[in-house]
Amino acid sequence: MRVLVLTTSYPRDAGDVAGRFVQDAVEHLRAEGVEVAVVSPASFRHFGIAYGDGIANNLRAAPWRLLLLPLFFLSFARAARRAAGGADVVHAHWLPSAVAGLATRRPLVVQLWGTDVELAKRLPWLFRPVLRRARVVVCASRALAADARALGAGDVRVIASGVDIPAAVGEPDEPPHVLYVGRLSEEKGVRELAEAAAGLPLAVVGDGPLRHLFPQAVGFVPRDELGAYYERAAVVVVPSRREGYGVVAREAMAHGRAVVATRVGGLPDAIEDGVTGLLVPPCEVGALRAALERLLGDAELRARLGSAARERARAAFSWDAAAAATLAADRDAHTPG
Known part of the structure; x- marks a missing residue:
């Protein structure tokens, strides 16, 4: 199976923490034998909107960048369309990525993380149609799932993002902090x-x-x-x-x-x-x-x-469980019903 992941945040190098949990999910899907390509602002021109303090904070700090949002989405959509050839399904992390995902005309899975839901509540006229067109909407918590359904999403699934479980842990420092x-x-x-x-x-x-x-x-x-x-x-x-x-x-x-x-x-x-x-x-x-x-x-x-x-x-919270549930969602989006 070939999956195209679209994300507004993804590490640019080994020391970058931006979107690290998305990268972790990608690597665990690849470990399951899935062919995964990734499009993020690291691979297209983002006009200073992404990275730094995050999209919301960047726009808040420099409101004039709002004028650049159409260019940002156009750049994202073009990169997504170029990468979508041969993809069975597009898996978009955060709603802005889903907007670009619609341009690929591939089956769409949308994964919500929280800040994007707050944005959708303010602009429901813009994001309701996106969620309704998604074949599957993945949420990391029950609270997000309830918000997604209220915004018109159909097939909503709660999938906990995985974390690494150390084999053993030591005692904390003294005095405690x-x-x-x-x-x-x-x-x-x-x-x-x-x-x-x-x-x-x-x-x-x-x-x-x-x-x-x-x-x-x-x-x-x-x-x-x-x-x-x-x-x-x-x-x-x-x-x-x-x-x-x-x-x-x-x-x-x-x-x-x-x-x-x-x-x-x-x-x-x-x-x-x-x-x-x-x-x-x-x-x-x-x-x-x-x-x-x-x-x-x-x-x-x-x-x-x-x-x-x-x-x-x-x-x-194991990665095995998270990867299996995510792969099932992507497969169901590719072959609905």
Whole structure:
């Protein structure tokens, strides 16, 4: 089977973290014997709209780039059409990629991740027709699936994105500290984190427009170095205001670490409050700080939650399961009914 993957975010080199989970999915499909080609802004002119701080933040920081969006979509569509020859199905990650996917006239699978759903809610007249024309819509969480159905999608499937499960993990550093991994931007809740974690031991891996709030931030790190950060941490925090899936929470769980996360989007799909982590309301600084202090001060609770989280990750977030479900969706789109 030949699949063309369209994505607005994909690593440009070994050290690039942009769209890394899409690359992981591609590599695991290839391991299943699928022939996969990829078109991303790394392979066509994107007019400064992609990469950097992400499309939404780039447009917010420079609104004049909105005038370039038609050129961006035209460039994307041309690249998609060129690459689509011989493809059995087009698998588009994020709705903007699906717009380009329509130009290929191939069976279309659309995979939603969260930020694109928020955009679709603001512009339903533009994106409803795209979702209705998709043969299969893949969502990483039940919350996203509900949004997709409300926007007119027909065949909607919830497929958890896989994460690597380490064969073994060591003990965290002493004294214990909290770890944040991800983009340093408003939607990730890092402004609330900066206030909630004031005076607490906090390590930060990431970059973005709010990096000035975290002088200790080390920026993004190569993927083969990230596991060591999870292993050294006692607690991993995911304070997002919205989160379609929550890869970081699941990676932390795979490393057996207790997670404090907000009760938004796809995070409650992974974290059962008091069993595999702690959930707090979004944007509530006091609740976030209380949860962090509770775990930093209770090694027994951290160990219990971390152990249960690792077992949950083994059972639900393996790459084998994710690749098999994705391949089934692509095959069904190619031969509907």
